[in-house]
Each structure stands twice: as structure tokens, then as C-alpha cells.
Amino acid sequence: MYSNHLIESDRNHLIHPVTAFRPHERRGATVLASGKGMYLRDIEGNELLDAFAGLWCVNVGYGHESIVEAAAAQMRRLPYATGYFHFANEPAIRLAERLVELSPPGLDRVFFTLGGSDAVDSAVRFIVNYYNATGRPAKKHFIALDKGYHGSSTTGSGLTGLPAFHRDFDVPLPWQHHIPAAYPYRSPVGSDPQAVIDRSVADLRAKVAELGAENVAAFFAEPVQGSAGVIVPPPGWLKAMRDTCTELDILFVADEVITGFGRTGPMFACETEGVSPDLMTMAKGLTSGYAPMGAVLMSDKVYSGIADGPRPELPIGHGFTYSGHPVSAAVGLEVLRLYTEGGILANAQERAPRFREGLLDLQDHPLVGNVRGVGLLGGIELVSDKAEKTRFDPALRLPERLTNAAYRNGIIFRAFGDGTIGLAPAISCGADDMDRLFARLRKTLNDVLDEPEVRREVG
Ligand SMILES: Cc1ncc(COP(=O)(O)O)c(C=O)c1O
Missing domain, CATH: 3.40.640.10 (Type I PLP-dependent aspartate aminotransferase-like (Major domain))
Structure with missing residues (x-):
């Protein structure tokens, strides 16, 4: 009841940044309730690994007293x-x-x-x-x-x-x-x-x-x-x-x-x-x-x-x-x-090689055309044809498919309009969190590839 009321109220009153107004009203909001480290919880109680630091900003992670x-x-x-x-x-x-x-x-x-x-x-x-x-x-x-x-x-x-x-x-x-x-x-x-x-x-x-x-x-x-x-x-x-x-x-x-x-x-x-x-x-x-x-x-x-x-x-x-x-x-x-004194910048530098390795591991996935990154900032460009670097047909609504599959797998990342995935995990992120991030990301790519319309376009 409580969550339904909030979502209904959001639909009626809250204007969201960089969002198509009517489709948002139809979809309804995912209401975030709390966060700790690099994990968020929504009002339905789902735990989500935030691989995007909110909006590339929560570099130290959530919940620092x-x-x-x-x-x-x-x-x-x-x-x-x-x-x-x-x-x-x-x-x-x-x-x-x-x-x-x-x-x-x-x-x-x-x-x-x-x-x-x-x-x-x-x-x-x-x-x-x-x-x-x-x-x-x-x-x-x-x-x-x-x-x-x-x-x-x-x-x-x-x-x-x-x-x-x-x-x-x-x-x-x-x-x-x-x-x-x-x-x-x-x-x-x-x-x-x-x-x-x-x-x-x-x-x-x-x-x-x-x-x-x-x-x-x-x-x-x-x-x-x-x-x-x-x-x-x-x-x-x-x-x-x-x-x-x-x-x-x-x-x-x-x-x-x-x-x-x-x-x-x-x-x-x-x-x-x-x-x-x-x-x-x-x-x-x-x-x-x-x-x-x-x-x-x-x-x-x-x-x-x-x-x-x-x-x-x-x-x-x-x-x-x-x-x-x-x-x-x-x-x-x-x-x-x-x-500085808290060591978070040093942690970011320590995690960077694993992050880079995780990106490079994804290069051979059937959906991935290009991976790129520096430090703990990464991009994964998805294409339907690797040799021709062909972007997916916008009618397929790939970003929406990615976001939905990611939610089901307990991960949040940025799915850009052209089908590129953006990653910017908290720079305080631990080694286990990093492993979990790439496991959930690969599972998400596999799930999207398994959708018949996507599989057809990849050929
Ligand atoms: C490079 C760059 N400049 C400016 C901005 C705008 O910042 P804000 O959203 O805080 O107004 C952003 C936001 O993402 C950004 O990435």
C-alpha cells in the first residue's frame, strides 16, 4: 500500500531529470530507500549493487557516519x-x-x-x-x-x-x-x-x-x-x-x-x-x-x-x-x-587493474563491440555486428532491456541510448564487490542475449 502510494504520487507530481514524461508515468518510479557501501535497497526490499555510484558521484560509497x-x-x-x-x-x-x-x-x-x-x-x-x-x-x-x-x-x-x-x-x-x-x-x-x-x-x-x-x-x-x-x-x-x-x-x-x-x-x-x-x-x-x-x-x-x-x-x-x-x-x-588520509584514493588505484581485467574479459561476449576505461571509469559498447561495428536498431529498445535485466540480477549501471554500458563503481569498492559486479554484469548480458529479438539481430 505504502509503496503503491509513493509510486502513484511520483507519477502525479514529480518531474524527473532527463526522462520522457509520459513513458515514465506509465512505467512508474523505482523508489530507492537506503544505501550502505556500494549497495542500495529499494522500497520493495530489493538489494542492488550500484555500479554507477549514483550518478558518477558517490565515490566513497553510501553510509559514511x-x-x-x-x-x-x-x-x-x-x-x-x-x-x-x-x-x-x-x-x-x-x-x-x-x-x-x-x-x-x-x-x-x-x-x-x-x-x-x-x-x-x-x-x-x-x-x-x-x-x-x-x-x-x-x-x-x-x-x-x-x-x-x-x-x-x-x-x-x-x-x-x-x-x-x-x-x-x-x-x-x-x-x-x-x-x-x-x-x-x-x-x-x-x-x-x-x-x-x-x-x-x-x-x-x-x-x-x-x-x-x-x-x-x-x-x-x-x-x-x-x-x-x-x-x-x-x-x-x-x-x-x-x-x-x-x-x-x-x-x-x-x-x-x-x-x-x-x-x-x-x-x-x-x-x-x-x-x-x-x-x-x-x-x-x-x-x-x-x-x-x-x-x-x-x-x-x-x-x-x-x-x-x-x-x-x-x-x-x-x-x-x-x-x-x-x-x-x-x-x-x-x-x-x-x-586522502582515509585511503580511498589509494584503494581506487589498487582496484583499477581488476576493473580493467573485468572489462577486457567481456570483450569476447557476443554483444560486446568495444570495452574501454581508465581508473574505475568504464564503457562497454554493444553492437549487433562486431566486424561492422553496427549499433542495435533503436526499435529494439536495448537500453530498456539492459536496465530491466540488470534490476532482476541486482545491479545498477548506466545504459546509454546508443547501447553503451557505463560503469563507475564507488572508488571505495572492495575486491569481492568488484567480482560480484562483473558476475552480475555478465549474467545480465547473457540474459539480454537470450531474448529472442536480440538473438535474431545478433544473427
Ligand atoms: C562533465 C560534466 N559536466 C557537467 C555536468 C553537470 O553537472 P550537474 O548534473 O551536477 O549539474 C555533468 C553531469 O553529469 C558532467 O558529467
């Missing part, structure tokens, strides 16, 4: 403090300082947001302000990657390169442009790493030349394109793109909303290639999803450009009521402590 205590203590002491009118609060100051210590060199200034979309949106606004303040007002065009995801704000959704976020929303805007993703499995130049990198650099140069470098503000990229289906560019790609931006005199923004906080191994993916972006956006793992928070980090070049503009005494008109929220900041500080 020390985080709950940090939040409760801060709520008792001071539940809210504005950052306006020169006010500040201790957790926000300490978290900003800690992020500067942990991030690539040169990123010394931190602006807090509520999540990733407003971090991207803030980065765009700061960049526009920077070029106006430094006397280059023509530099207003932005370039990003096809299939990239930069959130769903009014501006960020146009930098995003996924059709679902453009359709019927009148974006991209005229100043937003895209170049092809560095996608080794489907690259027109083949999978040779250097060829893929050279192609991306050439694409960026060509786009900047077409627009005129004097009109281009910035290039935005995720180090690994999560929502594209975990597209992993070849090693060296990030550095090559960063260097090309420097040479072309455009700002380079690394969107580490997914890749930050140990997801790919180090604290930030930029570290792997010794890259310092001009700005960096982050969210998700910053608080491990225990409280909403994101951030934009910026270099002194950008900060000082804005600070020392033609009207330095006037306020910079950008801010949110909850910028630097003390409870979220207290949560962030404890989560960062768990990553």
Missing part, C-alpha cells in the same frame, strides 16, 4: 552563511584552500556552485567578463566536443554536444561550436593513438581558423567523455589540446565533474598528463553526492583579468545564495579527508 557527523555538527553550529557583503564561513575557506592544494598548479582561486551545470555556467560568465575586462570583447565564441556533456543550464546545454539536450531547446546558441570527439573505436582515421590526437588538434585549429582566433574565447573538454558513453581519448590527447589552446591564445577549460576525485586514478585526470587548465569545473565527487556542491577553479591570469578590469570598484555581478554553503563545504572537507 563521519560525513553525516560533519554535516550535523555544521548544521548545529551554523547551517547557513552568505558569501555576499564580504561574509564568509570557515568550512568554505578551508575547502577552497584544500582544493587549491590538491588541484593542478596555477589554479589558485575557487568559486563555489551547487553542482556541475552551474559550475560550467559560471565558467562561461567569468570568461565573458574576463575578455570584456581585458579589452578583447570580440573573443566570445566557445568550442566543445561532439557528444561532450557540460550540464543542462541555458548556456551549458549548448556546449553539451548530445542531441537529447539540444532537441526542442533551441541550442546550441550561435556562439557555441563543436568539433568531433577523440573516439578511437569509431574515428575516421582509425584507432592509432597519434593519428587520433593529430586529428583532434587539426579539428581544433580548423575551427579556430574558421571563426578567427580573435573571436574565440575558450575550448571546453572533459578529459574522458563520460556521458558520451565513456569515450577515452588516447594518452597525450589532453596535453596536446591544452598546448594547442595556449598556442592559439584561447582559454582551456577542463570539465572534471566526472573525472575528478579519484575516478580515473589520481585526484584529477589532468594530473596524469601534467596539464594545468586555465579554468577547471568540478562537482559530484567533491562531496561524493552527500550534499550538493560544485566549484570553478581559475588561474590568476583569469582572476586578475576580471579583478583589475576598467571598473575594479564595482561588484562582479555573479553569485548564488548557496555559493560556499557551510554544510556542503563541511561535507566536502570530510570527503576529501576520506580520499
